[in-house]
Amino acid sequence: MNTIANNIADFLKEYAPFKYLSFDELAAIATNIRVLNLEVNKTLFKVDDPLHDVFYIVASGLVNLTVIVDAEENILNKCHEGGIFGLRPFFAKNNYTMTAKAREESILYAIPIVVFRPFVANNTDVLNFLLENFAVNTRNSKDKESLHNNQISDSVFYTGQTSEMQYFQTLSYNNNPITVSHSDTVQETAQLMAESKNTCAVICSNKIPLGIVTDSDMSSKIATGRFPVTTTIDKIMVYPVITVLENVSLAEAQLLMLKNNVSHLCVTQDGSDKSAVKGVISEHDLVVAQANNPGVLVKEIKRAHDVNDLKQIRFRLADLVQNSIQKNIPLTHVNNIASEITFALLKRAIELSILEWGSPPARFAWLSIGSQGRKEQLLPTDQDSILIFEDVTPEKYREVKDYFLNLASKTTDLLEGVGYEACPNGHMAKNILWCKSLTDWMKQYNNWINTPGEHSGDLSSIFFDYELVYGEQKIEDAISSTVFQNMENNTLFFDFLGNDALRKNSPLTFFKNFNVEEEGPHKDKFDIKTKALMPLIDGARLFTLSFKVKGINNTYIRFKQLAMVDPKHAETYLECAEAFLVLSKIRTLEGIKNDNSGQFVNLEELSKIDRDKLKNALAPMRKLEDLIKDKFQLTHFS
Structure with missing residues (x-):
C-alpha cells in the first residue's frame, strides 16, 4: 500500500465509524479515496446541486453546512477535523438540501459511496453507528426555527443526541402493488407496470413473494437485449425480496435499502417472506416521507x-x-x-x-x-x-x-x-x-x-x-x-381553585360503572374531557401554582415536576401523569375515528382491554382529590 493511502488509513481509524473497521478494510477504502484541497470560502456543493458519488470527511480545516432561511444564511453545523458530511447519496436520490463551504483552507477526503457501501452492509457496528446518528441533531441552537428542523441526510455524523424526528415522518406506500405469476412473460409484466405507472412488480405464489422486478431491471436486462421480452418474468426477477412490517419507520426503511442495496421493500403480513404481500415501499416513497417531516412542515408554514x-x-x-x-x-x-x-x-x-x-x-x-x-x-x-x-x-x-x-x-x-x-x-x-x-x-x-x-x-x-x-x-x-x-400566602385564591377542582362530577358511579351522559345527543357516552381529563388538569395547575413552579404548563410535565418538588406524594403525582397520558390517547383515538374533538367516548365501541385501561386510569383521581382536600384543608364539594 502506498504511503498516502497508509497515512489516510491511520487518520480514519481514529474516527467513528471507521474505527469499527480493520486496518486492512481501511486500507482498501483509503486506496480509493480522493484528496481535495478547498480554498477559503470555496463551495463544495450547494442547495439543489446534483448529488456527488462520494461523501466527505474533514482531514483538516473547517467546513460550514448552511441553509438559507428567510433570506438569511443559517449555519447548521461546523465540520472540524474528523467531521463526516455529505451523506445524502446514501439515503436519497434528490439533490442536496444544504450548502457546504470552506470556512478556512481545508483538506477533505472524498470517499466513494460504492466503495464504502459494502462495509456498511457487512459490519453491524458501522450500521448501528449510522442508525443511532441517522437523524443526528446538527442544528444551530441559537436558531429557534432550526430547533425543530431535521436535515436528515446531509447530517454531520458525531455521536450525540439522536433526533426523534425520523419516527414521526409519515411513510405512505403502494398498498395495491402489481403481483404476477412466475410464468408470466416480461412483456405482460412490463405492460401492467406501464399502464398502472408502477415502478415494480412482485412475483408471487399464493400471495407469497418469490421475487421482485423493477423498472431498472427492465432497463438493464431487457432494453439492453440480454433477455427477450418473451422470457418468463422469473428469469429476470431479483430474489429473495427484502420484506418488512407495515409500521416500519422511515429510518429503518432507508437503512434496509442501504444495507441490501435495493430500491424497493416488500410489505408483508408478518414482515417475513413467508406471508402474504400487502404493499411495496419505493425510494420515491421515502423522498415523499422526508418532505412530510415536522421540520419541513414548519418551513412550509413560514412560507x-x-x-x-x-x-x-x-x-x-x-x-x-x-x-x-x-x-x-x-x-x-x-x-x-x-x-x-x-x-x-x-x-x-x-x-x-x-x-x-x-x-x-x-x-x-x-x-x-x-x-x-x-x-x-x-x-x-x-x-x-x-x-x-x-x-x-x-x-x-x-x-x-x-x-x-x-x-x-x-x-x-x-x-x-x-x-x-x-x-x-x-x-x-x-x-x-x-x-x-x-x-x-x-x-x-x-x-x-x-x-x-x-x-x-x-x-x-x-x-x-x-x-x-x-x-x-x-x-x-x-x-x-x-x-x-x-x-x-393567598389562601382565599387557593380555596377557590381547590373547590373548583373538586366540583367536577365523579367519573364512576357508586357501583363503579362509568358515569355516562343520561340525555341529549351524547346519551350513554362518557365525557372523557370533563369527567376524567379536567380533574387532572385542574389538580396539576392547582399544585403547580401552589408550589410556585414557573414556566411549565403541560399537565403531564407538571405532574412529573411536582413529583420532584413534593417527593412525599411523588407516587400520586406519577400515577396521575401516566393516567393523563392514557386518557389523552383514548380521547385522541376517539377524535381521529370520528373526526371530532373526541370528548364523548362511545364505550360500546371500546374493546374490553381499552375499557379496563380507561377505568384503571381513573383510579389515581381519588388520591388526587384527597391530596387537594388535605393540602388546602377543603371539605366542600367532596
Missing part, C-alpha cells in the same frame, strides 16, 4: 401566503398525529412535535394579519391559553387566546386598542378557516375583554387572585395556562411576576 396554504398543512399535521399514534409513538413525543407545528401555524396567522393591517402601533404579546397554552392540542379543538399590548398614553389608548382588536379579529377568523373553531365561551383575543394593555391585564389578574369570589363569572382557570405565541417575552414575564407575587 405560507394565505389560509388555504395553512389549512393544507393543518391536514398534514392531522395525518402526522394519526400516523404517530397508530405506530405507538410515545404520546409525549407526539405532543411536542404537534405543539411546535401548531404554534408555527398560529404565529404565521398573526404575521399574515399584520401584513394586512400594517405594523403594530405598540409592542404586544399574543398568548395561547387553555389546551393550546398547555401544548395538549392533538385534535382540532377550539382556539383560546389573549392579547396584551404595552402601556400607551391615554390619548392613544383607544386607537391602539382598536388596531389590536382588528388584528385579533382577522387572526382568529383566519385560524377558524384553518380548522381551529372559535371558543364557545369567547375566550379569544378579539373579545374586547381579552384584548387590553399590560396594566389592565395586571389589574385583571390581581382581581382574579385577590377577590376570586366577587367576579368569578369571568374567571376561568385556563387563564393561568398561557404560552407566548408571538411578540414580547417581557410582557409575558410581567404577567407571570404579577401572578406569583399575588399568590403569596
Whole structure:
C-alpha cells in the first residue's frame, strides 16, 4: 500500500465509524479515496446541486453546512477535523438540501459511496453507528426555527443526541402493488407496470413473494437485449425480496435499502417472506416521507401566503398525529412535535394579519391559553387566546386598542378557516375583554387572585395556562411576576381553585360503572374531557401554582415536576401523569375515528382491554382529590 493511502488509513481509524473497521478494510477504502484541497470560502456543493458519488470527511480545516432561511444564511453545523458530511447519496436520490463551504483552507477526503457501501452492509457496528446518528441533531441552537428542523441526510455524523424526528415522518406506500405469476412473460409484466405507472412488480405464489422486478431491471436486462421480452418474468426477477412490517419507520426503511442495496421493500403480513404481500415501499416513497417531516412542515408554514396554504398543512399535521399514534409513538413525543407545528401555524396567522393591517402601533404579546397554552392540542379543538399590548398614553389608548382588536379579529377568523373553531365561551383575543394593555391585564389578574369570589363569572382557570405565541417575552414575564407575587400566602385564591377542582362530577358511579351522559345527543357516552381529563388538569395547575413552579404548563410535565418538588406524594403525582397520558390517547383515538374533538367516548365501541385501561386510569383521581382536600384543608364539594 502506498504511503498516502497508509497515512489516510491511520487518520480514519481514529474516527467513528471507521474505527469499527480493520486496518486492512481501511486500507482498501483509503486506496480509493480522493484528496481535495478547498480554498477559503470555496463551495463544495450547494442547495439543489446534483448529488456527488462520494461523501466527505474533514482531514483538516473547517467546513460550514448552511441553509438559507428567510433570506438569511443559517449555519447548521461546523465540520472540524474528523467531521463526516455529505451523506445524502446514501439515503436519497434528490439533490442536496444544504450548502457546504470552506470556512478556512481545508483538506477533505472524498470517499466513494460504492466503495464504502459494502462495509456498511457487512459490519453491524458501522450500521448501528449510522442508525443511532441517522437523524443526528446538527442544528444551530441559537436558531429557534432550526430547533425543530431535521436535515436528515446531509447530517454531520458525531455521536450525540439522536433526533426523534425520523419516527414521526409519515411513510405512505403502494398498498395495491402489481403481483404476477412466475410464468408470466416480461412483456405482460412490463405492460401492467406501464399502464398502472408502477415502478415494480412482485412475483408471487399464493400471495407469497418469490421475487421482485423493477423498472431498472427492465432497463438493464431487457432494453439492453440480454433477455427477450418473451422470457418468463422469473428469469429476470431479483430474489429473495427484502420484506418488512407495515409500521416500519422511515429510518429503518432507508437503512434496509442501504444495507441490501435495493430500491424497493416488500410489505408483508408478518414482515417475513413467508406471508402474504400487502404493499411495496419505493425510494420515491421515502423522498415523499422526508418532505412530510415536522421540520419541513414548519418551513412550509413560514412560507405560507394565505389560509388555504395553512389549512393544507393543518391536514398534514392531522395525518402526522394519526400516523404517530397508530405506530405507538410515545404520546409525549407526539405532543411536542404537534405543539411546535401548531404554534408555527398560529404565529404565521398573526404575521399574515399584520401584513394586512400594517405594523403594530405598540409592542404586544399574543398568548395561547387553555389546551393550546398547555401544548395538549392533538385534535382540532377550539382556539383560546389573549392579547396584551404595552402601556400607551391615554390619548392613544383607544386607537391602539382598536388596531389590536382588528388584528385579533382577522387572526382568529383566519385560524377558524384553518380548522381551529372559535371558543364557545369567547375566550379569544378579539373579545374586547381579552384584548387590553399590560396594566389592565395586571389589574385583571390581581382581581382574579385577590377577590376570586366577587367576579368569578369571568374567571376561568385556563387563564393561568398561557404560552407566548408571538411578540414580547417581557410582557409575558410581567404577567407571570404579577401572578406569583399575588399568590403569596393567598389562601382565599387557593380555596377557590381547590373547590373548583373538586366540583367536577365523579367519573364512576357508586357501583363503579362509568358515569355516562343520561340525555341529549351524547346519551350513554362518557365525557372523557370533563369527567376524567379536567380533574387532572385542574389538580396539576392547582399544585403547580401552589408550589410556585414557573414556566411549565403541560399537565403531564407538571405532574412529573411536582413529583420532584413534593417527593412525599411523588407516587400520586406519577400515577396521575401516566393516567393523563392514557386518557389523552383514548380521547385522541376517539377524535381521529370520528373526526371530532373526541370528548364523548362511545364505550360500546371500546374493546374490553381499552375499557379496563380507561377505568384503571381513573383510579389515581381519588388520591388526587384527597391530596387537594388535605393540602388546602377543603371539605366542600367532596
